[in-house]
Amino acid sequence: MGFEERILETFQCQKCRGKAGVIQKVALPTPSFPKLFSNTGKYFLVTCTLCGYTELYDMAIYVKGEEKVKKSSSLTQEA
Numbered sequence: 001m002g003f004e005e006r007i008l009e010t011f012q013c014q015k016c017r018g019k020a021g022v023i024q025k026v027a028l029p030t031p032s033f034p035k036l037f038s039n040t041g042k043y044f045l046v047t048c049t050l051c052g053y054t055e056l057y058d059m060a061i062y063v064k065g066e067e068k069v070k071k072s073s074s075l076t077q078e079a
């Protein structure tokens with residue numbers, strides 16, 4: 001699990017400030033994406049259960065960022 005739980009823990013809707021969200025994993029075709037992106041085509045959506053606002057993350061990039069955060073230890077982003 002890991003990062004999904006982390007996202008839901010820290011999730012706050014940008015529109016309504018609600019803190020309840022659900023994650024859905026999706027795979028999207030990315031035929032014209034430039035190579036600088038990871039190009040796995042895997043994303044996850046975090047949808048606010050109060051207003052329906054949805055954020056879209058590139059899974060590969062997000063997971064990579066998580067690893068960096070772990071290595072640089074004490075950077076916490078708690079509200």
Ligand SMILES: [Zn+2]
Binds near residue numbers: 014016051052
């Ligand atoms: Zn919302």
